[in-house]
Amino acid sequence: MLTTAPADLQTAAAMINKGQVVAFPTETVYGLGADATNESAVKKVFAAKHRPADNPLIVTVASVEMVQRFVEVIPAQAQKLIDAFWPGSLTIIMEYIPGKLSPIVTGGLPTVAFRLPASPVTREVIALADTPIVGPSANTSGKPSPTTAQHVWHDMHGKIAGIIDDGATRVGVESTVIDMTTEIPTILRPGAVTQEELEAVIGTVNSEHRKVGADETPKAPGMKYRHYAPDVPVYMVTDDNWQRAIIWAQQQLEPVGIMATDEVIKANHLAGMDYVWSLGDGVSAANAKLFAGLRYFDDRNEITTILVQRFADEGIGLAYNNRLGKAASGQFWTATDFM
Incomplete structure (x- = not known):
């Protein structure tokens, strides 16, 4: 090196x-x-x-x-x-x-x-x-x-x-x-x-937010192929779903990785707990910490699912949500599907 x-x-x-x-x-x-x-x-x-x-x-x-x-x-x-x-x-x-x-x-x-x-x-x-x-x-x-x-x-x-x-x-x-x-x-x-x-x-x-077709050459990286994804499923969590998502995670037999801002971690009494990755104090910090958190949980063989906080689709939140959406293959955590 x-x-x-x-x-x-x-x-x-x-x-x-x-x-x-x-x-x-x-x-x-x-x-x-x-x-x-x-x-x-x-x-x-x-x-x-x-x-x-x-x-x-x-x-x-x-x-x-x-x-x-x-x-x-x-x-x-x-x-x-x-x-x-x-x-x-x-x-x-x-x-x-x-x-x-x-x-x-x-x-x-x-x-x-x-x-x-x-x-x-x-x-x-x-x-x-x-x-x-x-x-x-x-x-x-x-x-x-x-x-x-x-x-x-x-x-x-x-x-x-x-x-x-x-x-x-x-x-x-x-x-x-x-x-x-x-x-x-x-x-x-x-x-x-x-x-x-x-x-x-x-x-x-x-x-332009579209996936390039199978026979089309993309003009830029990230437009055609699967990107940013760990080996285990990733789900996006919106602010209104965190409390129920955490209850669901705690009920699972295998550990679930949780990636959220300090505000969400504090509000749900997750500080200091294992399998929790801080995304910092907002979307700017989350951009810098997203990939490191996904890699951290990808290297932990016991983790079977990762829940990650999603932000509003505005400003630099668009970049964050773009990468997270690809890592999650567009999947959201919802109480209807999981509880």
């Missing part, structure tokens, strides 16, 4: 230049990095993750100048978003110059998703390597995304060349993805940058 010392960053960059795969930190989740211009290196990422071949990859860059190597021109609206949100948790889909990137990166589409992360460590590594890197989350496909280097080690030990450890991530859910190639810019994946924030910069923005 590598640290953020200058020598280690030089080593990580050298690994990337040699076609190896290195996990890297961002403010959202840890990513799996390989030279985006090296097809054989990119194939190693797909192999390490067991990722479907038609799922395109985000291209992570160190600067806007690096994006300009691959596009004829950055659209004016996209430039406004770059000025407002980069470096940061926003991924922007644009058309790229044909032949500049392998179809394995783009899923064969004429578009590519670019991101310039807030992490200075990762920007430094990419700048040292002088090449953009692909950047899917550094987990086995379908499993909860990694928010610590230890999570990456759990999934990727022995499969990749190294992991850059920069501590726990700050945001905790993947970047917002916006498609700038549509008539009206369209959010394909909600994240820390909200629709309201985007519209304050460029005007009307659509939001």
Whole structure:
């Protein structure tokens, strides 16, 4: 495992230049990095993750100048978003110059998703390597995304060349993805940058919440395949159902994992109890703690079910509910179904 010392960053960059795969930190989740211009290196990422071949990859860059190597021109609206949100948790889909990137990166589409992360460590590594890197989350496909280097080690030990450890991530859910190639810019994946924030910069923005068909190539990650899910069933719980859900959980022969805010934990006298994971003091904290909690319970063989608090569908709650909804396959806990 590598640290953020200058020598280690030089080593990580050298690994990337040699076609190896290195996990890297961002403010959202840890990513799996390989030279985006090296097809054989990119194939190693797909192999390490067991990722479907038609799922395109985000291209992570160190600067806007690096994006300009691959596009004829950055659209004016996209430039406004770059000025407002980069470096940061926003991924922007644009058309790229044909032949500049392998179809394995783009899923064969004429578009590519670019991101310039807030992490200075990762920007430094990419700048040292002088090449953009692909950047899917550094987990086995379908499993909860990694928010610590230890999570990456759990999934990727022995499969990749190294992991850059920069501590726990700050945001905790993947970047917002916006498609700038549509008539009206369209959010394909909600994240820390909200629709309201985007519209304050460029005007009307659509939001697309659909699952891509079996024969369709998604423009962005998370639109087609099962994501973020532990091996046991996950159920979303709304605020009005917690009291009954906890009574049900306590009646089960096998332990049930409970993930909720400190307010819910205190109101239902769960503080200090085993099988309870705090999501903190609200939706911002919950975003940062969601994947870690799902991983915590996924590693406890005695847990048979996980109940997780859902928030209102507004602001950054949209990103949280999007990830939780996928982990739960859209399933809610209700007294009618369980009691």
